[in-house]
Amino acid sequence: MTLHDLPTPAVLIERPRALANIDRLQRAADARGIRVRPHAKTHKSPIVAGWQIARGAIGICCAKIGEAEAFADAGIADIRIPYPLNPANASRVLALMDRTTLSFIVDHRTVARGWSDAMAAAGRRADVLIKVDVGFHRCGIDPAPATAIPFIRDVAAMPGLNLRGLLAHAGHAYHAKSEDDLRAIAMDEAQTLRTLAGAARTAGVAIDELSAGATPSARFSLEQDGLTEYRAGNYVYFDRTQVGLGAATLDDCALTVLATVVSKPVDGRLILDSGAKTLAADGARGFAPLAGHGTVLRDIARLRNPDADLIVERLSEELATVRVASGHTALEPGDRVRLVPNHSCVVSNLVDRAWITDQGEIAGELPIAARGRIT
Numbered sequence: 001m002t003l004h005d006l007p008t009p010a011v012l013i014e015r016p017r018a019l020a021n022i023d024r025l026q027r028a029a030d031a032r033g034i035r036v037r038p039h040a041k042t043h044k045s046p047i048v049a050g051w052q053i054a055r056g057a058i059g060i061c062c063a064k065i066g067e068a069e070a071f072a073d074a075g076i077a078d079i080r081i082p083y084p085l086n087p088a089n090a091s092r093v094l095a096l097m098d099r100t101t102l103s104f105i106v107d108h109r110t111v112a113r114g115w116s117d118a119m120a121a122a123g124r125r126a127d128v129l130i131k132v133d134v135g136f137h138r139c140g141i142d143p144a145p146a147t148a149i150p151f152i153r154d155v156a157a158m159p160g161l162n163l164r165g166l167l168a169h170a171g172h173a174y175h176a177k178s179e180d181d182l183r184a185i186a187m188d189e190a191q192t193l194r195t196l197a198g199a200a201r202t203a204g205v206a207i208d209e210l211s212a213g214a215t216p217s218a219r220f221s222l223e224q225d226g227l228t229e230y231r232a233g234n235y236v237y238f239d240r241t242q243v244g245l246g247a248a249t250l251d252d253c254a255l256t257v258l259a260t261v262v263s264k265p266v267d268g269r270l271i272l273d274s275g276a277k278t279l280a281a282d283g284a285r286g287f288a289p290l291a292g293h294g295t296v297l298r299d300i301a302r303l304r305n306p307d308a309d310l311i312v313e314r315l316s317e318e319l320a321t322v323r324v325a326s327g328h329t330a331l332e333p334g335d336r337v338r339l340v341p342n343h344s345c346v347v348s349n350l351v352d353r354a355w356i357t358d359q360g361e362i363a364g365e366l367p368i369a370a371r372g373r374i375t
Contacts, residue, residue, distance in 0.1 A: 039233025066373030119160025165209025244286020301360030
């Protein structure tokens with residue numbers, strides 16, 4: 001089967017690019033003595049996790065318990081869930097602890113006590129990290145020592161919990177306006193974790209791990225002192241947003257969507273068979289505005305020739321409306337293109353399988369085993 005035989009739309013993973021992306025970040029982390037724990041929510045595939053672990057990753061992160069269950073089923077031996085988990089899920093977490101080395105985060109005293117009670121009742125100890133808000137203002141404790149240290153001391157003393165360290169996610173890096181912004185975010189994240197860890201140690205609490213992670217700021221975060229772990233996710237595939245934020249080039253983007261031209265109205269429009277159910281409706285972010293829902297590549301074998309004349313300006317469920325800026329294109333119904341999406345993580349969650357490609361040749365199927373695991 002060739003790229004011209006595949007039913008479209010189809011999600012394609014260019015293996016040489018994905019492996020190069022994995023190797024690049026792993027080398028940078030190794031040079032600083034930082035362990036890599038990739039976030040698997042990007043690819044949701046035990047096969048890709050296997051690529052990452054074979055190249056030096058110590059384990060993976062998952063977004064939900066259901067994702068972790070899928071990866072545990074595939075034999076992944078070390079899984080971290082860096083999201084708040086409600087103790088109502090204790091039975092599932094305890095079952096996971098029997099199958100893999102599991103850790104998760106806490107950032108609220110009542111929730112931490114709930115987990116302490118559940119683990120103590122089961123005669124178990126759960127590895128936990130405390131999530132710290134370093135500026136994204138989503139989850140995490142306020143890093144001000146006056147409130148943070150009492151919380152850290154309380155968690156460290158709770159039966160059934162083994163406090164491993166502190167964890168942060170600089171998600172506001174996605175809203176950076178420049179390279180200098182990204183560098184400042186990375187420096188502030190690391191400094192916040194170091195300062196809080198130092199205060200906790202002074203208060204008599206052992207802090208062994210300082211975990212950070214976000215793809216846009218990775219190149220700057222891996223230059224910082226004190227971090228023990230890095231949890232980038234999107235870096236394995238990249239996407240149009242990462243290109244816009246200077247984290248990648250189009251030649252690094254490993255996930256694309258193969259689409260067919262299905263209509264060509266006379267007024268300068270093309271219609272592709274890849275709508276919101278394939279590309280997702282996320283906008284692109286970057287240092288400068290990025291219009292549309294993806295970059296169109298004309299050379300489907302070599303992933304080259306981005307066509308700036310083609311603007312994916314609107315998505316319906318099944319179709320993409322492409323505006324031809326010049327009013328004319330040689331593309332006709334039946335022709336195929338590849339699109340670099342704005343956000344590759346969402347695309348992975350929209351399909352049951354992708355196709356592994358290698359310089360235009362199809363190398364096999366890639367089941368998305370954790371797709372749709374939202375609980």
